[in-house]
Amino acid sequence: MKQNLKNARRSPWSAIAVILAGLILTGSGFAAATASTSAASESPYTAGQVEQGHKLFLSNCASCHGKNAEGTANGPSLYGVGAASVLFQVETGRMPGAISGPQLEVKPVQFKQPEIDAMAAWVASLAPGPAAPTAAYLAQKGDASRGGQIFRINCAMCHNAVGAGGALTGGKYAPALTNTSAAHIYEAMITGPQNMPVFSNSDLTLADKTDIITYLQAVQTNPSIGGFDLGNLGPVVEGLFMWIFMLGGLVLITMWLGAKSN
Amino acid sequence: MSDKKNGLVKPEDAEFDYSAGLAKVDADKFADPGIEPHRVRMTDKSVKHEKAAARQVAGLFLFSIASSIFAIWAYFGIKVYSFDLNSIRSNVLFLGLGIAFGMLGIGIGAVHWAKTLMPDAEVSEARHQTRGSEETRAAAIEVINLANEESGFSRRKLIRRSLYGALALFPIPGLVIFRDLGPNPGDSLKHTMWAPGLKLMRDPSGTPIKATDVQVGTVFHVIPEGLAELGQSEATYDEMIAQKSKAAVLLVRVDPAILMEAPERKDWSYQGIVAYSKICTHVGCPVALYEQQTHHLLCPCHQSTFDLADACKVIFGPASRPLPQLPITVDKDGYLIARSDFTEPVGPSFWDRKA
Ligand code: FES
Numbered sequence: 001m002k003q004n005l006k007n008a009r010r011s012p013w014s015a016i017a018v019i020l021a022g023l024i025l026t027g028s029g030f031a032a033a034t035a036s037t038s039a040a041s042e043s044p045y046t047a048g049q050v051e052q053g054h055k056l057f058l059s060n061c062a063s064c065h066g067k068n069a070e071g072t073a074n075g076p077s078l079y080g081v082g083a084a085s086v087l088f089q090v091e092t093g094r095m096p097g098a099i100s101g102p103q104l105e106v107k108p109v110q111f112k113q114p115e116i117d118a119m120a121a122w123v124a125s126l127a128p129g130p131a132a133p134t135a136a137y138l139a140q141k142g143d144a145s146r147g148g149q150i151f152r153i154n155c156a157m158c159h160n161a162v163g164a165g166g167a168l169t170g171g172k173y174a175p176a177l178t179n180t181s182a183a184h185i186y187e188a189m190i191t192g193p194q195n196m197p198v199f200s201n202s203d204l205t206l207a208d209k210t211d212i213i214t215y216l217q218a219v220q221t222n223p224s225i226g227g228f229d230l231g232n233l234g235p236v237v238e239g240l241f242m243w244i245f246m247l248g249g250l251v252l253i254t255m256w257l258g259a260k261s262n
Numbered sequence: 263m264s265d266k267k268n269g270l271v272k273p274e275d276a277e278f279d280y281s282a283g284l285a286k287v288d289a290d291k292f293a294d295p296g297i298e299p300h301r302v303r304m305t306d307k308s309v310k311h312e313k314a315a316a317r318q319v320a321g322l323f324l325f326s327i328a329s330s331i332f333a334i335w336a337y338f339g340i341k342v343y344s345f346d347l348n349s350i351r352s353n354v355l356f357l358g359l360g361i362a363f364g365m366l367g368i369g370i371g372a373v374h375w376a377k378t379l380m381p382d383a384e385v386s387e388a389r390h391q392t393r394g395s396e397e398t399r400a401a402a403i404e405v406i407n408l409a410n411e412e413s414g415f416s417r418r419k420l421i422r423r424s425l426y427g428a429l430a431l432f433p434i435p436g437l438v439i440f441r442d443l444g445p446n447p448g449d450s451l452k453h454t455m456w457a458p459g460l461k462l463m464r465d466p467s468g469t470p471i472k473a474t475d476v477q478v479g480t481v482f483h484v485i486p487e488g489l490a491e492l493g494q495s496e497a498t499y500d501e502m503i504a505q506k507s508k509a510a511v512l513l514v515r516v517d518p519a520i521l522m523e524a525p526e527r528k529d530w531s532y533q534g535i536v537a538y539s540k541i542c543t544h545v546g547c548p549v550a551l552y553e554q555q556t557h558h559l560l561c562p563c564h565q566s567t568f569d570l571a572d573a574c575k576v577i578f579g580p581a582s583r584p585l586p587q588l589p590i591t592v593d594k595d596g597y598l599i600a601r602s603d604f605t606e607p608v609g610p611s612f613w614d615r616k617a
Pocket of ligand 1: 542543544545546547561562563564565566579580581
């Protein structure tokens with residue numbers, strides 16, 4: 001039974017059907033997404049949200065970002081950073097920032113979702129900036145292997161080839177992307193939080209971004225064919241494992257060989 | 263002891279003086295500790311232990327048998343489907359484990375058998391002489407002489423000399439293949455594919471980049487115009503790889519106010535857009551870890567850090583030269599183009615690179 005299913009899945013016709021279906025889906029999904037992002041120039045937020053967001057901003061953020069979000073020595077101006085920036089920073093708990101270290105850490109989220117949306121609404125009302133990804137955009141599936149190629153060229157040097165993260169200079173690091181939601185991946189690319197460069201839509205197109213997100217999700221669900229992945233951190237960890245467990249095992253066996261029986 | 267018999271003379275019996283030479287004569291040598299006292303094993307003392315040990319050894323051999331059968335089962339029983347890496351993994355993993363435990367069971371069983379059940383009395387054996395007896399030596403010489411006589415090795419000069427010639431020549435082909443280490447790369451290390459007017463293209467799609475597409479804080483991974491096309495045909499794929507390994511470029515836009523540009527490089531950037539070689543000047547890893555706020559470029563291999571705002575000078579790590587800058591400008595349609603090739607060789611130092 002199971003085997004029949006497997007064989008059926010392997011028929012060349014099913015492959016063609018799957019590819020066709022995928023193409024149609026991504027094509028129409030992409031069209032929908034581009035249409036909706038261009039339509040997003042009219043604010044998706046209500047005046048009430050903007051109002052509430054302003055209040056929240058004044059009581060929580062203004063001390064560093066300035067009363068009018070013009071920026072101070074302790075925090076950058078928020079003109080033009082867009083709703084995407086607010087959602088990314090606040091929904092991952094990075095903002096409000098705790099102590100000033102080399103890098104803002106992921107923390108428990110400090111606000112309720114409607115409050116975060118309200119702050120995003122206010123910041124978006126200041127100046128045009130990158131908007132949040134639409135649900136329709138996030139729902140589509142891209143091409144994971146193309147996404148992998150783009151990821152390896154643009155992202156892997158910092159985030160590791162399968163998104164396990166890595167070190168930067170002076171105590172900074174590129175975080176692991178293993179538990180990052182599709183929306184946050186998108187928002188990070190479009191806004192370039194902290195030391196991450198910006199990957200605007202003229203750099204990586206919306207389709208490129210979809211493919212990258214699909215790739216990152218695919219590597220999470222992909223079983224590790226080579227056995228234990230040891231965090232996917234590469235040769236140092238793997239070498240350490242070999243030194244400790246393999247050589248240690250050899251030493252123990254040698255000791256047993258040389259010991260007399262009692 | 264038996265030295266006399268072997269024709270050897272002990273130092274104290276010799277008719278001449280042994281010289282101590284440079285060797286230090288040790289006044290208080292360690293006494294020969296002799297053989298450790300024999301310790302009787304549990305398996306020698308109690309029948310119960312002996313039986314248990316015997317069962318353990320047999321058990322290990324049975325385990326080996328079971329493992330070998332398991333390996334055979336794994337080979338046939340775990341089906342391999344093409345393109346299903348998981349099925350291949352399971353098949354190979356269990357086949358391998360079965361074979362490994364099959365051998366390990368025999369090995370551990372044999373050692374356990376020897377250690378617990380075979381006699382363990384300590385014995386010492388004197389070393390024997392390595393020199394053969396006079397008769398053996400005479401016999402060997404006789405054989406050699408006979409062989410010489412019968413083959414005519416000394417007598418037949420022509421054969422002997424041609425054999426010497428053959429022996430001298432046969433290693434030469436082994437040396438000749440070292441030619442594959444060459445030929446020298448000529449000046450291919452000093453130039454890249456970049457040329458005046460070549461568009462800067464996105465890697466890997468090979469689409470051109472407008473200056474207006476590049477906002478402050480963005481990073482583009484760039485290849486020269488025409489390189490992506492090389493990769494599309496099998497015949498030129500290798501050429502694409504060779505060219506890309508030299509021509510890969512990182513394009514970044516920063517606030518022009520923070521750029522510290524030497525006067526002669528003023529026109530190498532375009533409104534804060536700068537392009538630098540991505541090949542590390544240490545040993546050639548791709549340098550692409552760009553930190554937007556510090557404008558540092560970090561090489562992941564040995565942590566060389568370059569300051570992008572200051573002509574990519576080395577601020578940390580083992581690299582000794584700044585990353586070479588690619589002079590760029592825009593064409594009439596607003597696309598970014600190269601003004602020229604790099605003005606110095608990219609990548610690590612090599613034997614005839616000037617400074
Ligand atoms: S190759 Fe870049 S630091 Fe060694």
